[in-house]
Amino acid sequence: MSNAPQKAAETAENTLADIVSHAKEYGFVFPSSEIYDGLAAVYDYGPNGVELKNNLKQLWWRAMTQLNQNVVGIDAAIFMHPLTWKASGHVDGFSDPMIDNLDSKKRYRADVLLEEKAAEYEKNGEKERADALLAEMGRLLTAEDLAGVRQLIIDEKIACPVSKTSNWTEVRQFNLMFSTQIGAVAGDSSLIYLRPETAQGIFVNFLNVQKSARMNIPFGIAQIGKAFRNEIVARQFIFRMREFEQMEMQFFVRPGTEDEWYDKWKETRRRWHEAIGLPAEKLRFHDHDKLAFYAKAAVDIEYEFPFGFKEMEGIHSRTNHDLSQHQQYSRKKQNYFDNDINPETGKPYGNYVPFVVETSVGADRLFLATLCQAFQEETITEGEGEEQKTKTRKFLKLHPAIAPVKAAIFPLVRKDGLPEKATEIFNALRHDFRLVMEEKDAIGKRYTRQDLIGTPFCIAVDHQTLEDNTVTVRHRDSREQTRMPISELRSYIGEAVSFSRIFEKL
Template sequence: MAKNTNDEQFKNVISHAKEYGFVFQSSEIYDGLSAVYDYGQLGAELKNNLKTYWWKAMVQLHENIVGIDSAIFMHPKVWKASGHVDGFNDPMIDNKDSKKRYRADQLLEDKIARYEKDGKTDKAAKLQAEMDDALKAEDLQQLKTLIEQHEIACPVSGTKNWTEVRQFNLMFSTQFGAMAEGSEEVYLRPETAQGIFVNFLNVQKSGRMKIPFGIAQIGKAFRNEVIARQFIMRMREFEQMEMQFFVRPGEDKKWFAYWKEARLKWHLALGTPAEKYRYHDHVKLAHYANAATDIEFEFPFGFKEVEGIHSRTDFDLSQHQEYSGKKMQYFDNDLDETGKPYGNYVPYVIETSIGLDRMFLLTLINAFEEQDLSEGDKQDSRTLLRLHPCLAPYKVAIFPLTKKDGLPEKARAIMDNLKLDFNCIYEEKDAIGKRYRRQDAIGTPFCVTVDHQTLEDDTVTIRHRDTMEQQRIEIKHLDELIASKTSWKTLFCKD
């Protein structure tokens, strides 16, 4: 079986996601809504498992990190204070022939990726440096010049007939109020972080939190992305998993280094090859940051960000203090090196922010395999999702060998017992081999088959997804075996 190219692999993953109920186009019966997707029955399970893995790692395993769930609607002044009203822009360029709009920096990034693929590493490095300089200086004319110099054409029209580069604000706005004439313009939040910052005092005082401490949150955010591409990689409605860690001024560099290392370990614990990940330090820093690093994953279309670690200084709390008139200070009675209390200060913040939808896509891509199982003249193959057992939508599938002789009843009794602890699926249609293949394709780590011998000695055959090995086991030991592979301890208690 010929090995798929990266493009073919990505297309196969997208097709697989729809066929097996992971991801659907939103409003598909009405021809869909661009850059908006629905998670199907298996996608919702996988997504929830990723949330659980993150929440346990952040909140459950850290005594000094708590979680909140803030509202999507916030006072308009929040976004003025955060800088989003005036500065949340992307450099956009239009092609005059196709009438399509593109992010100028992404056109250049795609060109850099093509140079690297063609072995033109010097050209790629030079263009990367020139683009970084232009972005840092916010030199829109230079961005257009680079697009022209490198003869970048519109993917739709194939022409190089470009407009000037302009800034485009990404926030969605809507009206808040029952009557149109008395309504107020508010925004759908473009990030979840501000909900944490405006609740800093509430959480600190009600939870009696002592610095350093963190506040975590999982929630929806909305950005009016003009460029929607690469499936669920870039969407207008997406979900973030963020943690803001509040520290003493002067200790931000130490904690930035700590969280940078800790977050990569979280990714690698799932078994992803280390060479698939890399750090990318920002050249152009956001207005609030004094350091920023992306954790990037090698998708079929190149290395892209999945998580950002940012040292946000005291910008956010100071801004909200100024705009709200409320003091966002912390009184620290611990003693400094001179033996005096640290006293009042506005804390600095280290942020870890991961895109849940990108993590979902990363997980699917990393797990997807098309295996050739042919032997001699016998042709055979299978599609496999080699998901970590903790993330698998179903932990175990229960099969009666036939639909008669009391086997379905016995299988149902086993499932009724297991489903108290594990997400299970029951199947009795088709030959056993076909049922195995379906479970391989959705990532179920174990399949339990109930046969006539089961009725005699209370043993079943359990099949392991990755190896296809089958073993006979007593029913009373099923819980223990499945738990040993699907427990969260397998991720958090490694040597």
């Protein structure tokens, strides 16, 4: 029997471990409150991580609100009236099917265990078997047949990764919302929730936005914000966390046009991921096997992480369920009056509750996908003749537009006026780009440090610079060096790091 799947799993685990280690060492992601031994499934973004994440968020925001005249943004509060979550169904139905192993005392999501088994079948070339398993899981979950889900896990001989046994409990539903109290006095306080998603803040503001921004159907409302879920099975680094950030857009459309807009946003969002540097062969669409009762269609854009293809963004055709629910619970109309002429009747379309097409991407998952894709190792040759040697070079191949640092400025030596000249260049460019200036260590070590955080350009200031105002620009990916006047740096770097280089691919 081949041990290829086991070796592939070990390689993937080692790759992820390398990325986690790199993220901490170079200031991208730290375990939260690490000096107190951390808090499971909660992470902090370091100096380089927050820059990369902010660049990704800004890129998404501008792609939504700047490139689309019919998309505007909001920033809704995390706390919302409790009836919001009753209307949305989260109070009664926001649960995951959980199963415990009696030997290891570990708890797992039942659907994740089955999805991982299906992924194993697919890797072994048994796609039909994988599809059949996912279809059966979807049928059982839709029917809320939790006993059937447990039996399916047993029939598939799925064992606990820790105990290696199949001594499973019954499958139970576990609500994922965090609750807290609001009010100054305990007796007068009332139960509220930390929002488990950002979408409802958009829905309850539908009419506020439509009227104040003078929007006509079709139009979208975009939002970036934190959400909170009491994930029992939180693992794979920042892929699944209890506190996370969503970048979401709800697109309101005329009933009957939702299929067209659903297909359009599917392709638009996939192109966006490819434009920022995620290759087409590492992206795929995965249609949902289990649809929410109100959903017309749902698909995930999955990226091939070191631990397999996993969801990064969801596109959903949600019908008019959300607005209708809020209309019912708030007793306030959520209608839109459409003045456009219906060609079939020759009259205005009139009043209706709009349908919604949603795109929702996890900022943290996008960050992780970007980091995984950028993490490169290559063998290079240095020196000539007998002194020639090969070594492994690590670097982050980030698109210059999203790199945390755009350029590093290095005086060749710490004397002869070179640090002063480097400071002059730094001051001339710092209003346009995020820069660093380093004087310590040999210039080769400084290049290596910048490679490891993904800086696209390093600018060397040498004695010739003092004579003719030229510098050497070293390129991260190719390691090639270009001599150019200082006066050209702003336009040269600006051209490479502009969001326009990404937008022109859309």
